[in-house]
Amino acid sequence: MSDASSSALPAFTRTAHPAPVPGETRAEAIADPKFGTLFTDHMVVVDYHADKGGWHHASLEPRQPIPLDPASSVLHYAQEIFEGMKAYKHPDGSLALFRPEANAQRYNASARRMAMPELPEDLFIESLRQLLAADKDWFPTAEGATIYLRPFMFASEAFLGVRPAREYKHVVIASPAGPYFKSGHKAVKIWVSQDYVRAAPGGTGAAKTGGNYAASLVPLAEGTEKGCDQTVFLDAVEHKYVEELGGMNLFFVMDDGSVVTPPLTGTILPGITRDSLIQLLRDEGLSVREDPYTIDQWREDATSGRLVETMACGTAAVVTAVGTVLGPEGEFTIGSGGTGQLTQKMRDVLTGIQNGTRPDPHGWVMKL
Ligand code: PLP
Ligand code: COI
Numbered sequence: 001m002s003d004a005s006s007s008a009l010p011a012f013t014r015t016a017h018p019a020p021v022p023g024e025t026r027a028e029a030i031a032d033p034k035f036g037t038l039f040t041d042h043m044v045v046v047d048y049h050a051d052k053g054g055w056h057h058a059s060l061e062p063r064q065p066i067p068l069d070p071a072s073s074v075l076h077y078a079q080e081i082f083e084g085m086k087a088y089k090h091p092d093g094s095l096a097l098f099r100p101e102a103n104a105q106r107y108n109a110s111a112r113r114m115a116m117p118e119l120p121e122d123l124f125i126e127s128l129r130q131l132l133a134a135d136k137d138w139f140p141t142a143e144g145a146t147i148y149l150r151p152f153m154f155a156s157e158a159f160l161g162v163r164p165a166r167e168y169k170h171v172v173i174a175s176p177a178g179p180y181f182k183s184g185h186k187a188v189k190i191w192v193s194q195d196y197v198r199a200a201p202g203g204t205g206a207a208k209t210g211g212n213y214a215a216s217l218v219p220l221a222e223g224t225e226k227g228c229d230q231t232v233f234l235d236a237v238e239h240k241y242v243e244e245l246g247g248m249n250l251f252f253v254m255d256d257g258s259v260v261t262p263p264l265t266g267t268i269l270p271g272i273t274r275d276s277l278i279q280l281l282r283d284e285g286l287s288v289r290e291d292p293y294t295i296d297q298w299r300e301d302a303t304s305g306r307l308v309e310t311m312a313c314g315t316a317a318v319v320t321a322v323g324t325v326l327g328p329e330g331e332f333t334i335g336s337g338g339t340g341q342l343t344q345k346m347r348d349v350l351t352g353i354q355n356g357t358r359p360d361p362h363g364w365v366m367k368l
Helices: 023-029 073-077 100-113 121-138 210-225 272-283 295-304 341-354
Strands: 012-014 042-049 054-062 080-082 085-089 095-098 146-155 167-177 188-192 230-234 242-245 249-254 259-261 288-290 307-314 318-327 330-333 365-367
Touching: 012 121, 023 121, 042 121, 054 121, 073 146, 080 100, 080 210, 085 121, 095 121, 095 341, 100 121, 100 146, 100 272, 121 146, 121 167, 188 210, 210 230, 242 249, 249 272, 249 295, 259 272, 272 288, 272 307, 272 318, 272 341, 295 307, 295 318, 295 330, 307 341, 318 341
Parallel strands: 012 054, 188 230, 188 318, 259 288
Antiparallel strands: 042 054, 042 167, 080 146, 085 095, 085 146, 095 365, 146 167, 230 242, 249 259, 249 307, 307 318, 318 330
16 A cells, blocks of 8 residues: 655656647537536546556546456456545636545545555645646636536456455546536435435445445435435434435534534545534534434424424535425425525535635635
């Protein structure tokens, strides 16, 4: 495994795309992109080989298919991790990242859990810089749109034995993106998964690894069939504690101004938006507890009016209200079923910091 604090980084070789998307076509594409369907001209690839000194070759190159041996471990045993982050355009036209070192650290936490090599944090951040420098003209012009960055690492060694691979690739692609939900930023409807769990104690729930998302697809599709936008998972042992959505953490806002969010017990993803919101809510003078919260309590509190809002948060979805929950005992509505005051406020505060239109009291923004 490489040392994550190592400073001997491979220098990037740079190959410009020989036939980039023409300016006019690009301008049309970035005028109103959807989430996750449009990609920029370039990508970053960094190669790891246990026998070649670890991370040894880094390149910025045209975005293109990646040749893979059919025996590559990732295709068989799913040794893969990823991150999700965004670039933001500030009023002065410069680009910025939000807490990228937190993503780099989580990438390495995921890598350790999946028996993969850690990537030096400065190489992680340099790989984002290289790609954004090459593809900054892809920044979408639509209001509120961003460039979504997807760093990922996978086992590329051709070997069918079951053991940690000795070869990996770290790749970064960029996607000009609009809102994650089709409805934009309107309150969403959530399906409570009853037959399936996402993660069990001792499993990989706290790692950002593809298998967790694969496990969420059937319950997600179930929810979609029932007219829901996302699925919420309960704990795997007692089937009663609310954990998180397939791609977002949750906050429950009470009528006395207190806020509860499920604790990081190893089965949920430690969201960077979650961590930021805990801080920002405390900055507002609110009390935030990281406490278990059951599905029965959620329904009871929503029905009695003690619970006034529920926020879903993540890089892709930012801060979105949960309006309705469809569970084993039927449907319940939170507040008016729309976006509550605190959800709207926290969305404004967080996006204001990210977009450079509000002060950044915690030093979270990294200007590029
Ligand atoms: N939970 C899951 C399962 C996720 O995939 C994500 C998205 O990355 C989150 C929570 C939110 O994490 P973050 O705020 O770091 O984007
Ligand atoms: C994100 O918010 O970045 C995510 O990864 C959620 C989803 C798109 C997987």
